[in-house]
Amino acid sequence: MLEDHVLFIDGEAIVIDKPAGLAVDRPRDNSPSVEAMLGDLTFGFQRLPMPVHRIDRDTSGCLLLSRNPKAHKRFHAAFEAGQVTKRYLAILDGVPEEDSGLIDLPLSKISSAETGWRMRGDAKGKPARTRWRMLNRGDQRALIAFFPETGRTHQLRVHAAEGLGIPIMGDPVYGAGGPAMMLHAVELTMPRDGKRDVHADAPLPQRFIDAGFGHG
Template sequence: MAEGREVRWVEVQEDQAGQRIDNFLRSRLKGAPKSLIYRVVRKGEVRVNKKRVKADYRLSPGDLVRIPPLRLAPEEAVQEVSDNLRNLLAGSVLLESPDWLVINKPSGLAVHGGSGVKIGLIEALRQVREDLGFLELVHRLDRDTSGCLLLAKSRSALLSLNESLKKHRMEKRYLALVSGRWPARREFVGARLDRFDAGNGERRVRVDAAGKMARTRFAVQETLADMTLVEAEPITGRTHQIRVHAAHAGCPLLGDDKYGSRAGLRQARKLGLSRLFLHASSLTFPEPSSGRPVSIKAPLDESLKTALSRARQSL
């Protein structure tokens, strides 16, 4: 698969200023994995103003970028988006403005490719939305988590939304079905989390005094038979935070094959649930251009609706 046969020279525009060169290249070398982009930058095949740069170099207006021709081996190329995925993503957009879009991310789809994942949501969307010259993730969701995911359609919007995220002006709420009765008066879970190697290259998270502090607010929405529907609001943004904190509180999420319990997995099977019951149900953030709050809700998919309905019937 050939990405291009001739060297291209691209001038950096005002709205692209401050962007890292590796991210700039990823949006222009569609199909090229991150590893290949880092390699051509390291080898000096990419130049800025005829000089070598590092992958973390930040562009300035007027910079002239040399983009080399790339020939991708089949094992390196990002997978072409299928018609089914194309249609799924097209129907999953919840709301869109000139600067951003919010999508109801399907469960089972990684937000980006890599580590054996040939295509992620961001790569697929860049193929589907060829009209967009810029598209970047503002935040991430676990592969098995569904719901509200925010993407920026301009560099200035990305910087503004990242600032809102950093200053806790963005509110993300999740619905989770957990095993057991949620402990009374346990509205907050604060526990330090540490990432570790679980073997076979898999990275997991555990509660550890040496880890980084993480806080999650939980609110009971509905008490069911040996299960509880809770709303979770992460105050901090650690990897797998809601899942690990729920398990730490004695109520692991249903369908969680990493941090769940045997009882929770049995309950999930009984409900016909074959995925993690964790859904980013709502997102509120300041509109980049005006600062006015934008609030968006994402409906549950059919598998979660069915599992919840069966859980209610078991009362």
């Protein structure tokens, strides 16, 4: 039940800790999704809340929902203007040589009948920028904090695989795959005029702890 995953709530906003494996939009195969479970998150309001942004099915963590159309419009504009601060944690299938940096790699979408669609780095694509910082350097893997400055589809996954040259552990499209993708939206902050900021911190998932990275 999604009400057990609420990290922040007031009259305008809800932030949930979306579980990994749960799609935001209703999939074609009608498997479970946030959209299909919005009735769990009304908390006395007649309107269903609406997701303001998207995170991948296999990514867990902070997902912002609006509780009325006016708030939705303002929140969406804040995302478009780059006013929302997001921090992600990722375990990489390798260890970068540097300790921090900026990945400035435009992205475009490609598709084929054989493999379906995916994103790739493309100088002629849409601008995409991600700052990153090393948090924990292991022998064969590393825990990284990603700070996306834009919000392109699969941005962090492609920026890891192509920008750093090291894919995210468990990524089924841009990496070697595995039982779980190690990408987690750990923090979200959105400023508001005249009201307290929308802010949420999502707890570290058990899969990160099991992988030997218990501190983010």
